[in-house]
Amino acid sequence: MNRASSMRAGTLQGLAFSKMQGIGNDFVVLDCRQSPFRLSREQIRKLADRHFGVGCDQLLSIEPPRDPGCDFYYGIWNADGSPSGQCGNGVRCVAAWLVRAGALALNTPARIESPSGPVVVRVLAAGRVAVEMGEPDFNPAALAYAGPGSDPDVVLTVEGAPVAIGMVSMGNPHVVAVTRRSAPLTPELLGPALTGHALFPSQVNAGLVEAFSPTRIRLRVHERGSGWTLACGTGACAAMAVLRRRGLVEDSVQVELPGGVLQIDWAGPGHALWMTGPAEHVFSGVWAS
Numbered sequence: 001m002n003r004a005s006s007m008r009a010g011t012l013q014g015l016a017f018s019k020m021q022g023i024g025n026d027f028v029v030l031d032c033r034q035s036p037f038r039l040s041r042e043q044i045r046k047l048a049d050r051h052f053g054v055g056c057d058q059l060l061s062i063e064p065p066r067d068p069g070c071d072f073y074y075g076i077w078n079a080d081g082s083p084s085g086q087c088g089n090g091v092r093c094v095a096a097w098l099v100r101a102g103a104l105a106l107n108t109p110a111r112i113e114s115p116s117g118p119v120v121v122r123v124l125a126a127g128r129v130a131v132e133m134g135e136p137d138f139n140p141a142a143l144a145y146a147g148p149g150s151d152p153d154v155v156l157t158v159e160g161a162p163v164a165i166g167m168v169s170m171g172n173p174h175v176v177a178v179t180r181r182s183a184p185l186t187p188e189l190l191g192p193a194l195t196g197h198a199l200f201p202s203q204v205n206a207g208l209v210e211a212f213s214p215t216r217i218r219l220r221v222h223e224r225g226s227g228w229t230l231a232c233g234t235g236a237c238a239a240m241a242v243l244r245r246r247g248l249v250e251d252s253v254q255v256e257l258p259g260g261v262l263q264i265d266w267a268g269p270g271h272a273l274w275m276t277g278p279a280e281h282v283f284s285g286v287w288a289s
């Protein structure tokens with residue numbers, strides 16, 4: 001397990017890290033339990049770079065809790081260096097990392113504090129983690145939506161075309177659109193156009209539902225700060241929550257993403273949403289000295 005290495009202040013030299021992935025959404029994980037997280041936005045971008053660095057969708061730090069009611073705190077930064085409030089695939093990897101480090105036992109719940117508040121993780125078996133993600137927040141203000149009204153279901157104009165979306169926050173902002181083959185905008189155009197839409201000054205993660213049944217959703221996500229990823233855990237939660245609120249899916253849904261499948265369970269308003277899925281350690285390393 002990587003320990004704080006003799007990292008030269010102000011550089012990445014000697015930085016110890018773990019590379020982890022959750023259904024293809026990949027992370028550089030830093031053990032900051034003894035040494036505070038001090039990387040600049042430029043250093044984060046360099047670590048995340050798939051040619052000049054290690055490569056990852058997000059960088060995660062594991063730190064002592066700030067809330068005494070929590071066991072650990074974890075920080076989240078996208079590949080462009082921007083921060084986020086929550087990361088579903090990432091927090092499963094944090095839980096799996098803690099078990100590998102001997103800091104958490106299997107089948108033992110732990111409260112992990114994030115920038116948007118605590119979630120509860122439980123590593124069910126090597127490589128499979130259940131997370132209580134809290135309750136979806138459908139208030140458009142939670143996404144810094146700059147449009148009128150309080151209805152989370154709106155029709156945006158995107159590149160001149162009407163696009164129906166559902167808004168929801170899982171501690172980070174998501175819009176969800178059900179795509180149609182006949183739609184004027186291809187998914188490749190729609191994803192980035194939704195992420196950077198003018199009515200979302202803080203940008204959003206854009207989930208495109210390609211197909212769904214009452215118990216299964218096929219989803220692709222264009223992530224704020226990282227682009228198209230093979231999977232987005234909070235995106236899977238968001239898509240299920242939006243469709244469940246509309247009565248289009250049941251309480252227990254399999255969400256199929258390009259990198260794999262997540263189990264999402266939500267009994268509706270007043271209940272917390274649960275996400276269950278894999279988390280794997282790929283390798284550990286040290287940045288060259």
Ligand SMILES: N[C@H](CCC[C@H](N)C(=O)O)C(=O)O
Nearest residue numbers: 084087088089172232233234
């Ligand atoms: N790009 C997201 C953070 C990562 C979320 C995703 N990787 C997940 O598994 O939930 C944001 O800026 O809100």
